Amino acid sequence: MKICRKESKESQLWLKLIDVDEGIENARMNLLQEATELTRIFGAIIEKMKVNKS
Template sequence: MSQELENRFEEFAKRVRNFCLELKFDTINREYIGQLIRSSGSVGANYIEASDSLGKADELMKLKISRREAKESIYWLKLLLTYDDKILEESRLSLIDEALQIKKILSTIINKLLL
């Protein structure tokens, strides 16, 4: 597994964390924030676990979980309320874009392993 990708996934989780710290922590966002923090951190955690896999099937499973967590992060990012704060909205869109890129990267890795 690539150290560069591991670092990128870690940076994504940190950016999500910092973004969430800026959000209004109300009844609605509270639930979404918790889900987003978990899913964004799971992207990198499962990628790291894939590198210590017990075989190709285990590696594929961990990578697929990592990709699924990236997709889930996109979902939670879309649901979060930014209350028309332009800076928060720009950050949210940037994080959605990064999660989409991560999902594509993981899909490419998975497809290569399936060949």
């Protein structure tokens, strides 16, 4: 899960860095939102795994 979270964070970074024309800006923003949501989901899973181990 930590690797998945790290990869989704990296995807967010690259999606923020790329320069696209207006035609596909909407698609880039949708992908950025999805990567952000996945990062949060993986983070929540990691936190729940920590709680369950205790």
